[in-house]
Amino acid sequence: MSDTDGESERETGSKSESGNNGEGEEGGRNGSASDSGFDRANAVDRLEALVDTVERDRMPVPVREVWAFGDVALGLDPVERLDIYLTKDILLRDESTSAAGGSGGSDEQDPDARFQESHGIEGVGKSVRADWAEEYPEFLRANANGHAAPEQCLAAHLLGNEHGAGDEPIHLEVCNASFEDNVTQRLRGAKLREDYTQLLDPRGVCLWADGTRSDEAFRKLRESELALPTLSAALEMLGMEDEEATTAAKELHAWREQQDGVTVRGDVV
Template identity: 80%
Template sequence: MSGFDRARAVDRLEDLVETVANERMPVPVREVWAFGDVALGLDPVERLDVYVTKDVLMRDDSDNGAVDADAIAAEYGVEGIGKSVRADWAADHPEYLRANANGHAAPEQCLAAHLLEEDEPVHLEVCNAAFEDNVTQRLRGARLREDYTQLLDPRGVCLWAEGTRSDEAFRKLREGELALPTLSAALEMLGLDDAEAETAARELHAWREQQDGVTVRGDVV
């Protein structure tokens, strides 16, 4: 699937936020951000970048009397039901249940399956840390590993937080009113020198151009 025209990209973000706000998710979701091309006002938007802040599931708030997590795990061959993802969500949406290589429920993959179509040009970042905090964390890690493809583009806008949708953010996205710097300039603001910022931006752009369809990255900080 090719990219979105700008209006369709913002419509898709509105649909996604509506789903998060009104449907039971595999884990509690606190924030939804858009970043990258759509935040920059580009048209078309080649890839839609979305960041979701989730809670680590410390205690499943499913109705334990109504759902047997062990039975669901046995039926679908996925561990961690009621521990990594909500048991009642897994019971209601087994078609969205996804596991990692170890056979354990993967919250970021479950969220992607619930929120996105298989062939959409969307990159989904899922983390328990807030967007700004993870920008800093990922920058630190990328510099240590000298792997700038691990960077999180800091040019983002919060669309929904703690149950409240930002109509103003959506208006600015739709009208292309957000004034954001180039990626290299944004990275310089975070402490990189000019040469490193240019290199980092170039490598991240190159990585993005190689991606196709839905891509998902999950972090726990």
């Protein structure tokens, strides 16, 4: 389902149809962009800006892959929600100079203690890079336990202040596993729990991996050249039975339609 040329909030029709014509499960949405979505050109511009930021800026954790999936990969116009997947590394050792005590010697307060004092957030230098937090303190975010949350920090940096108001219709998935591996993991978990809102839409295109941008993937997105199946058909290709795939597709679409603004979901596999 994927085209390889190219740790927070979760998010029917003919199975032979390509998403490029805007019909079938994802149908009925062609036309000019509404206030709640992107027209196609702007959606792809938004993806390019995000990849530019990943390439240019220090990130809170190392990012290995950037994927686009869902509506934008199907060639729909407008794109009601822009779905993005980031593969990140878990920060086992912070290579930041400041994480080792900075340049101020042994008397300098360690970054974890410093940011607990200044921001009330734990884990700087442990779950997110200390030098990133010092350069971009406005993007530092915590989970419900007050610990620095890599997926929320990434969302703030990539989707917030500089590029927009933070209320764009964008869903960001962040995981330490690759997109294709996590599709399989999430499918298994969703089936076991019978919670299909946990599924990861398998129809994706890799835009950037290990420092290399796929210009061909961006071209295909701009020209709506990707020929991908409906969601239920894609799920059947992954081993779901026909009836279950149809039910799962309907539930995932229904959950998606309830989302508003930026949503973020993080996984650790």
